[in-house]
Amino acid sequence: MFLGTLKRIAAMKRDNSALIVEDSPILGPMIADMLEILGHDTTIVEGEQEAIANIRDREFSLLICDIKLGEGGSGLAVAAEARKRQPEARVIVVSGNDEPPDLPGGVSYLAKPFTLKQLGLVVGMG
Template sequence: MAQQQGTVLVVEDSPMFRRMLSDMLQALGFTTIQEASSGQAALERLQQQSPDLVCLDLTLPDISGYEVCEHIRATESLRDVPVLMISARTQTMDRAQAEEAGASGYLIKPFTPEELRQQVERVMAARPRKEA
């Protein structure tokens, strides 16, 4: 499943981690990787374009990943975009809150490229088809 996948928006405040995640996503066949280092930057980018996937860090310097996710779910044109939450937080409560905010998946740092691939495939497969 290496071919495909379109555009991903990576929302992550750590430049090193953003780079690593972008590389992993490219290896999975995503052709365009957009990066945002804050929740606000992510929202501005999402106004311009609807990506095929959003990889969203929970802990951002301005607004939380939860709020960004809620915004995505509340926006008609973005509602069906899969959101993969990424966090170093392992608490069940964090995962539950992410699901409540509308996250499609939850990945705990640190993770392997294989764990990322499995989560990405799962959330991409679950999204509603556009031509329905």
């Protein structure tokens, strides 16, 4: 009984947890504010290695990652790692480029800038 309760609590926590990978000190908190309006608990990290460490250590129901990260980091590498380690998580990459890149399977794309409504629609597709 106790183990079942813990599993339900863990599932509930995972259901609304979001990892945001954004190297802009303005955009990361802005995306977090939007996701919190949509009912998510958020964690913001800035780089590829920090993101991958979080993906290995914690479960998230949602990952939103900028494609180009500071110091040569790759959001696509983060997205691929998330799909491998947490296949049930919704993974969305964002970029200011008009054309989406070739994406790993199960990864969605959202062009920047985006509105709360656009973000909500993409998050809700999963």
